Each structure stands twice: as structure tokens, then as C-alpha cells.
Amino acid sequence: MTITVKLFAQYREGRFKEEQRAYPEGTCAKEVVTELGIYEGRFPLGVLMLNGRHQPEEVELEEGDILSLFPKVGGG
Amino acid sequence: MADQIYRVNMSTLTFTVEEVPTAWMGLGGRGLTSTIVAAEVDPECHPLGPNNKLVFAPGLLSGTAAANSGRNSCGAKSPLTGGIKESNVGGTSAGIMAKLGVKALIIEGQPTEGKFYHLHVSKEKVEIVEAPELVGKDNYEVLDAMLEKYDKKVAVMSIGRPGEMRMLLSNISVKDPKGKLRSHGRGGMGAVMGSKGIKCITVDAESYKETTLADPEKFKEASKVFTQALKDNPISGEGLPAFGTNVLVNIINEAGGLPTRNFREGQFEFAENICGETMAENIKARGGDTTHGCHAGCVIQCSQTYNDKEGNYLTSGFEYEMIWAYGANLGIKDLDVIAKIDALMDDLGVDAIETGNTLAMAVDAGILAYGDGAKAYELIANDIAKGTFLGRILGGGVGNFAKLYGMVRVPVVKNQSIPAYDPRAIKGQGVTYATSTMGADHTAGYAVATNILNSGGHIDPLTKEGQVALARNLQIATAAVDSTGMCIFVAFPALDDPKCLPALIDMINARFGVSLTGDDVVNLGKNILKLERAFNQRAGLTSADDRLPEFMKYEALPPHNALWDFTNEEIDAFWDF
Ligand code: SF4
Numbered sequence: 243m244t245i246t247v248k249l250f251a252q253y254r255e256g257r258f259k260e261e262q263r264a265y266p267e268g269t270c271a272k273e274v275v276t277e278l279g280i281y282e283g284r285f286p287l288g289v290l291m292l293n294g295r296h297q298p299e300e301v302e303l304e305e306g307d308i309l310s311l312f313p314k315v316g317g318g
Numbered sequence: 319m320a321d322q323i324y325r326v327n328m329s330t331l332t333f334t335v336e337e338v339p340t341a342w343m344g345l346g347g348r349g350l351t352s353t354i355v356a357a358e359v360d361p362e363c364h365p366l367g368p369n370n371k372l373v374f375a376p377g378l379l380s381g382t383a384a385a386n387s388g389r390n391s392c393g394a395k396s397p398l399t400g401g402i403k404e405s406n407v408g409g410t411s412a413g414i415m416a417k418l419g420v421k422a423l424i425i426e427g428q429p430t431e432g433k434f435y436h437l438h439v440s441k442e443k444v445e446i447v448e449a450p451e452l453v454g455k456d457n458y459e460v461l462d463a464m465l466e467k468y469d470k471k472v473a474v475m476s477i478g479r480p481g482e483m484r485m486l487l488s489n490i491s492v493k494d495p496k497g498k499l500r501s502h503g504r505g506g507m508g509a510v511m512g513s514k515g516i517k518c519i520t521v522d523a524e525s526y527k528e529t530t531l532a533d534p535e536k537f538k539e540a541s542k543v544f545t546q547a548l549k550d551n552p553i554s555g556e557g558l559p560a561f562g563t564n565v566l567v568n569i570i571n572e573a574g575g576l577p578t579r580n581f582r583e584g585q586f587e588f589a590e591n592i593c594g595e596t597m598a599e600n601i602k603a604r605g606g607d608t609t610h611g612c613h614a615g616c617v618i619q620c621s622q623t624y625n626d627k628e629g630n631y632l633t634s635g636f637e638y639e640m641i642w643a644y645g646a647n648l649g650i651k652d653l654d655v656i657a658k659i660d661a662l663m664d665d666l667g668v669d670a671i672e673t674g675n676t677l678a679m680a681v682d683a684g685i686l687a688y689g690d691g692a693k694a695y696e697l698i699a700n701d702i703a704k705g706t707f708l709g710r711i712l713g714g715g716v717g718n719f720a721k722l723y724g725m726v727r728v729p730v731v732k733n734q735s736i737p738a739y740d741p742r743a744i745k746g747q748g749v750t751y752a753t754s755t756m757g758a759d760h761t762a763g764y765a766v767a768t769n770i771l772n773s774g775g776h777i778d779p780l781t782k783e784g785q786v787a788l789a790r791n792l793q794i795a796t797a798a799v800d801s802t803g804m805c806i807f808v809a810f811p812a813l814d815d816p817k818c819l820p821a822l823i824d825m826i827n828a829r830f831g832v833s834l835t836g837d838d839v840v841n842l843g844k845n846i847l848k849l850e851r852a853f854n855q856r857a858g859l860t861s862a863d864d865r866l867p868e869f870m871k872y873e874a875l876p877p878h879n880a881l882w883d884f885t886n887e888e889i890d891a892f893w894d895f
Pocket of ligand 1: 613618619620807
């Protein structure tokens with residue numbers, strides 16, 4: 243299945259902004275985060291959204307989903 | 319020398335320096351301005367008449383070495399909302415006033431119509447000088463004139479032409495450490511200053527003494543812990559310095575809560591053009607500065623200088639709210655065009671949120687098209703600045719513009735326009751907009767933190783569950799923090815780092831030789847909110863004013879098709895404390 247992965251803030255450094263990526267059925271968000279090396283990086287996972295909704299890392303992905311990953315960000 | 323109250327009467331053109339009443343001793347910032355306004359201003363007075371008062375008060379920790387403590391509060395009855403207003407700002411005024419021993423500066427009365435004065439505050443003295451040469455000038459020209467006259471460090475607070483004309487979107491502009499401008503932005507405080515016939519206020523930076531500390535050792539220790547907490551937090555320590563507040567464009571957009579084309583949609587297809595990441599790239603490529611503080615002693619440094627493609631200075635203090643208002647909400651997709659408008663608005667002294675939102679209403683009225691940055695610039699520079707008929711109508715802000723054009727979709731609460739988070743899709747923030755004593759104000763209780771940013775836990779932004787309690791707790795905490803002189807971004811470490819808030823309280827205790835506890839601080843926040851609400855009630859506001867715009871109840875916001883679905887009873891329960 244094809245998933246759109248969007249990365250933001252420091253996660254873009256050395257990676258990408260947005261990519262269509264292929265994954266086997268039943269892949270969960272956590273596996274994508276792991277594959278991208280985010281857990282080993284300096285910036286822990288701040289917010290994970292699937293199709294614009296906050297979800298836990300365990301959420302299972304489906305064809306056409308948009309997965310957005312953010313380190314901790316803030317402002318006001 | 320103990321702190322004192324400086325009082326200026328603009329009817330008689332006289333001043334007095336008074337002892338601080340015991341009841342005001344433990345107060346600063348918003349706690350003090352709201353207490354003074356509630357005690358001394360008739361809630362039924364006309365906000366632009368002789369009986370309103372304009373009060374400035376630095377925070378409790380302003381003037382000390384405490385990190386991020388340089389915010390100055392300005393209070394009055396607001397001509398925009400008709401209720402009490404506190405608007406705080408960085409810049410250099412808080413530190414210098416505090417060091418001079420000015421606990422509060424109260425300006426009352428009103429001079430002969432049409433006359434404008436310059437106030438110069440120095441040790442136990444206020445000079446009140448008529449300043450016809452400054453009339454009709456905007457902020458940077460006034461600033462230059464003051465810098466020629468005084469020491470370079472002098473604090474300057476001024477109004478541009480819109481303030482002179484008492485426009486409801488005018489603000490009071492304050493010099494920052496780099497000689498640029500910050501604003502007491504919301505609620506028409508510039509109009510109040512204009513109504514007092516005051517073009518500018520300078521505060522002498524030569525005769526001040528350092529602030530005294532009751533327990534310098536304890537202060538130093540607490541200050542170290544506090545500063546470390548700000549630096550260790552991923553938001554205040556990493557995200558804000560790297561991307562500024564504009565890092566929010568993408569995350570609010572992804573969540574479907576970025577008000578787009580006058581609150582019609584929750585996502586802007588050109589978000590990438592205007593986001594914090596793009597801004598940081600531009601700054602890097604063009605030679606600007608991603609980090610600077612709006613006041614000395616800021617260790618977070620969310621501010622920046624932003625240059626054009628040729629590397630020439632365009633603007634500084636380029637904030638999310640501004641970029642949202644002209645970007646997503648007015649449809650301008652070129653960051654440089656928005657930057658030029660930002661610089662213009664700084665010079666004129668108009669509120670980014672109220673002005674941007676009013677221009678979005680003007681699109682609905684057929685005056686300009688979405689994305690027409692040139693026309694937006696022209697409407698501000700030619701109409702608002704000069705006070706043409708159209709400029710006066712725009713200068714009245716969203717609510718008044720809507721009335722005059724017969725419009726139904728009016729994104730205001732208590733007549734103050736809604737900032738950069740759509741309340742239908744970020745419901746906790748909606749509760750703050752509805753209930754804040756200030757009108758729609760994102761800083762009054764920043765529920766975005768917990769709804770979207772996962773700070774202080776997480777509450778689903780699209781459901782009602784837990785939102786009222788969240789907004790209540792945040793507003794109580796914010797009212798207290800707004801009294802310390804701290805920048806509101808200390809809230810991020812405060813929400814997630816258990817060392818942060820106790821260190822802040824320890825600093826207050828060490829500064830004044832008192833022994834406040836966490837509970838005392840919560841009570842302070844509660845008292846401030848209740849006092850402000852009581853003022854509003856006496857001014858004629860009721861719970862019917864604690865409501866979001868009606869169209870948000872029936873016009874669903876894409877992409878989540880969210881509606882505002884709180885009952886009146888649910889909202890009114892906010893005040894059960
Ligand atoms: S973090 Fe930003 S708003 Fe706060 S004091 Fe620093 S520069 Fe000013």
C-alpha cells in the first residue's frame with residue numbers, strides 16, 4: 243500500500259519533506275517512525291497525526307493514509 | 319528605595335509620586351494593572367473619555383536577572399471589547415521601569431482636544447511636554463527623535479497615526495533591544511493612549527538603580543534552575559529558537575485548524591510557502607538571524623530578523639499570528655509580501671490580528687481579492703494610515719466593519735477578532751476564546767498546547783471532553799504568569815517540567831522576601847480572573863458575551879467538518895471555581 247509521509251521541523255534535516263512510500267499491509271505507524279531513524283535521533287517524537295488526527299504510534303496504516311510526524315514544537 | 323506609583327493627570331498636566339498601597343504590594347504585571355483598573359475606573363465610563371485610565375506595570379520579576387522576565391503589562395477599559403484589557407509586551411520598557419522603581423504608571427484625565435504630549439519619566443519625576451512636532455508621525459520617526467534626544471538605552475512607547483485617530487485596531491509600540499518595535503497589540507490600547515493626548519512615553523535609562531533582592535543567594539539558585547528548565551525543554555530550548563513561533567503553521571494546518579480564507583477552511587494549500595521551516599531556510603540563505611530576544615534576558619529567543627532576497631532587512635519579530643492572518647486567512651502565499659506588510663504595521667502601530675482579519679472581511683465585502691498583497695498593503699498605507707473614510711471603517715476592526723457592511727460571518731468574541739486557531743477544530747482554544755475576560759485571545763489560556771502540541775498531556779481537539787477544565791486551569795495559570803513579567807512561552811516547560819514552576823515561585827520569594835506557595839499562585843490567578851470578570855459585568859457584559867460567533871455552530875469547517883457544539887451551560891460552567 244502507498245502511504246504519504248510528511249515530516250516537519252528538524253525531522254526534515256537529512257530526510258525529506260513529503261514522500262509517497264510503499265509498505266506491506268498491516269504496517270503500523272511505529273514501524274515507519276523506526277525505519278526513518280527518528281527514535282535514535284536527537285529529537286524525540288512529539289506529535290503523530292494520521293489524516294489530521296492525533297494517534298498513538300501503534301495505529302495501523304491503510305492505503306492512501308497521510309502520516310505526519312513532528313518533533314515537539316510550539317509557539318503562540 | 320521602595321517602589322512607587324507614578325500618576326499623571328492629563329487634564330491638569332500634573333504628576334504625583336505615591337507610596338504603593340499595601341494591597342498592591344504583592345502584585346505586578348496583569349495582576350496590578352487589572353487591580354488598578356478595577357479599583358479606579360468606572361466600568362461604565364467611555365473608554366476614550368476622561369474617566370478611563372491607562373496603566374502600565376512591569377511584572378514582579380521584571381528588572382531582575384530572571385530569564386524571560388521583561389514583559390510589561392498595559393491595562394485599561396478597552397474601546398474594542400468594552401471590558402477590561404491587559405496586553406503585555408517585551409521590549410525594554412518593563413526592565414527599565416522596574417529598575418527605576420516604577421511599580422505602576424497610571425495615566426488619567428484628558429487634555430484639550432487635539433493636543434499631543436510627550437511624557438518623560440525619570441527618578442521621581444514626569445515631564446509633560448507638548449509635542450506638536452511629533453503629531454502625524456509614525457513610530458520609527460518618533461523613535462529616532464527620542465534616540466537623538468536621550469541615551470540610546472531609553473525606553474520608548476509610542477503610537478502612530480492610527481493611535482492618534484483612536485482607531486480600535488491601534489496598538490502601543492515599544493522599542494526592543496535592537497531598536498525595533500514590539501506591540502501592546504490587542505484591544506485598542508493605542509486608541510486609549512491617543513485619547514489621553516499622549517504621543518509617546520520615554521523612561522529614563524540613566525538614573526536607574528539595579529533592583530534589590532531580599533535574598534540574592536536564593537534568587538541566584540532558583541534562577542539557575544529556572545533557566546535550565548527553559549533550555550532543557552524541547553520547545554523553548556530547541557523549536558522556538560530554530561523556527562520561531564511560525565513553526566505552528568504546519569502543525570495547525572495538518573490538524574485542520576488553520577483558519578483559511580476568513581475562517582472558511584481549516585487548511586491552506588500554500589502552507590508550505592509561509593511555514594516556519596521555509597522562513598528558517600530563507601533566513602539562512604539570505605543572511606538574517608533566526609534567534610533574537612524581544613527583551614534582554616530572554617533565553618528562548620523566538621524572535622528573528624528577516625531579509626529580502628537581496629539580503630536587505632525586511633522585518634523582525636515576524637510571528638505566527640501575523641503570518642497566519644495575511645497568509646492563510648487573507649490568502650497571500652508569498653512570505654516576503656507578508657514581511658513588508660508586517661514592517662508597515664509595526665511602523666503605524668496596528669494590531670496584526672485585528673487588521674488582518676478586518677482585511678479578510680473586506681474581501682467578503684468585495685474591496686479586495688484573496689491573495690492580493692499589493693492591495694492589502696495599499697489599504698493599510700493609504701486608507702488606514704491616513705484615515706480616509708474607508709480607512710476609518712477598516713480601523714474600527716472586524717466587528718464594526720461587519721455591522722457597516724451587513725455581514726453575518728463575524729469571527730469575533732466580545733468584539734475582538736479570533737486569532738490563528740479555529741475554535742471548531744481546536745475546541746479547548748474555543749473555550750478560552752469564549753470565556754476570556756479579554757475577548758478572543760489565544761494567549762489567555764493556550765489550550766492549543768494540550769489539544770495539538772502534546773504539551774501537558776493530550777486532549778483530542780475535536781471532542782468536548784475535558785476542554786472546559788483545561789481552559790480554566792490554563793487561564794488561571796496564565797493570569798498568574800502574566801503578573802510575573804514572564805513571557806508566556808515559559809508555559810511549555812512549566813507544563814512538562816516539574817522543576818520549572820517551583821523555581822519561578824522561589825525567585826518571586828527571594829526577590830521580595832515572601833513565602834508564596836504553589837497554591838498562593840493559583841489563588842492569585844483565580845482572583846485576577848474573578849476581578850476582571852466582575853469589572854466586565856459592571857461594564858454591562860453578561861454570559862451572553864461568553865459565546866463564539868453563531869456561524870460556527872452551523873457552518874462546518876473542512877477537512878474535519880467540525881462545528882462549534884458546546885451548550886451555553888457547558889461554557890458557563892467555566893466560571894465554577
Ligand atoms: S521567547 Fe520570544 S516572546 Fe518570549 S521573551 Fe523571548 S523573544 Fe520575546
